[in-house]
Amino acid sequence: MTKSKVQNPNFQKTIKHPFSIVGIGIHSGKPSQIKVNPAPENFGLIFVKEGKEIRASIENVVDTRLGTSLKGIKTVEHFLAAAKGLGIDNLLVEVKGEEIPILDGSALPFAQKFLEAQIVEQDEVKSFLKVSEKIEVTGEDKKIVLSPADNFEIEFVVDYPVIGKQEKTFREDPEIFLKEIAPARTFGFVEDLEKLKAEGFARGAGLDCALAISRGGYLNPPRFPDEVVRHKILDLIGDLALLGFPLKGKIKALKSSHRLNLELVKILSKMTPSQPH
Ligand code: ZN
Numbered sequence: 137m138t139k140s141k142v143q144n145p146n147f148q149k150t151i152k153h154p155f156s157i158v159g160i161g162i163h164s165g166k167p168s169q170i171k172v173n174p175a176p177e178n179f180g181l182i183f184v185k186e187g188k189e190i191r192a193s194i195e196n197v198v199d200t201r202l203g204t205s206l207k208g209i210k211t212v213e214h215f216l217a218a219a220k221g222l223g224i225d226n227l228l229v230e231v232k233g234e235e236i237p238i239l240d241g242s243a244l245p246f247a248q249k250f251l252e253a254q255i256v257e258q259d260e261v262k263s264f265l266k267v268s269e270k271i272e273v274t275g276e277d278k279k280i281v282l283s284p285a286d287n288f289e290i291e292f293v294v295d296y297p298v299i300g301k302q303e304k305t306f307r308e309d310p311e312i313f314l315k316e317i318a319p320a321r322t323f324g325f326v327e328d329l330e331k332l333k334a335e336g337f338a339r340g341a342g343l344d345c346a347l348a349i350s351r352g353g354y355l356n357p358p359r360f361p362d363e364v365v366r367h368k369i370l371d372l373i374g375d376l377a378l379l380g381f382p383l384k385g386k387i388k389a390l391k392s393s394h395r396l397n398l399e400l401v402k403i404l405s406k407m408t409p410s411q412p413h
Pocket of ligand 1: 213214322367
């Protein structure tokens with residue numbers, strides 16, 4: 137990430153210095169804390185809670201409603217998106233509490249902490265997962281198509297009431313991730329809020345940690361005219377972190393949700409990654 141030393145995207149990365157973050161969980165409404173530590177080559181992204189290791193992996197997903205929850209740790213996707221968006225492979229994350237803090241609802245505060253902690257290149261090369269044929273997952277009006285490609289690219293289309301259709305393409309690049317994707321906040325429809333709270337969700341939700349939408353429009357100013365689709369790309373990057381390896385391929389996503397994202401990850405997790413030649 138530093139301008140003076142160009143890093144090789146094919147080499148594994150971690151951070152130089154540990155850092156901590158405290159905040160509130162968007163669903164639990166309760167305080168939580170994470171301490172993010174450097175980790176060695178081939179370690180992967182591992183959370184530790186109450187002495188137990190929980191790998192950021194599809195096998196540990198327990199819930200995909202309104203977020204991606206691992207065993208005992210809710211809402212991991214924005215943190216994971218920040219790590220993957222910046223090309224970080226190896227971290228040990230100590231968690232106190234039941235949820236990763238929501239902060240401002242985007243991946244930017246995590247990304248800024250990663251940059252302050254310095255992203256460092258390690259000695260081993262990354263393994264990538266590269267598909268050789270098209271893979272498609274569908275559900276209701278949602279769809280993801282992954283096609284073979286030498287790079288990682290997401291083309292996302294959403295179409296929601298009030299906000300309408302938004303389209304955005306992201307081609308893997310840490311600088312572009314930082315500028316165009318990381319700042320996009322999670323969003324919610326205020327008309328759904330009371331119902332969600334009754335079901336145990338969104339108890340920490342507020343205008344300081346989400347883009348709020350009502351029938352009349354936005355309740356707080358969006359950071360981008362197409363912030364919603366940018367956040368959907370962010371969520372997908374975070375969910376793909378549960379693959380354990382960076383993906384090479386071109387994704388076309390239509391209104392995809394965490395559930396559908398993880399259906400794709402489930403299929404991909406049965407494939408074998410390889411190292412670039
Ligand atoms: Zn999200």
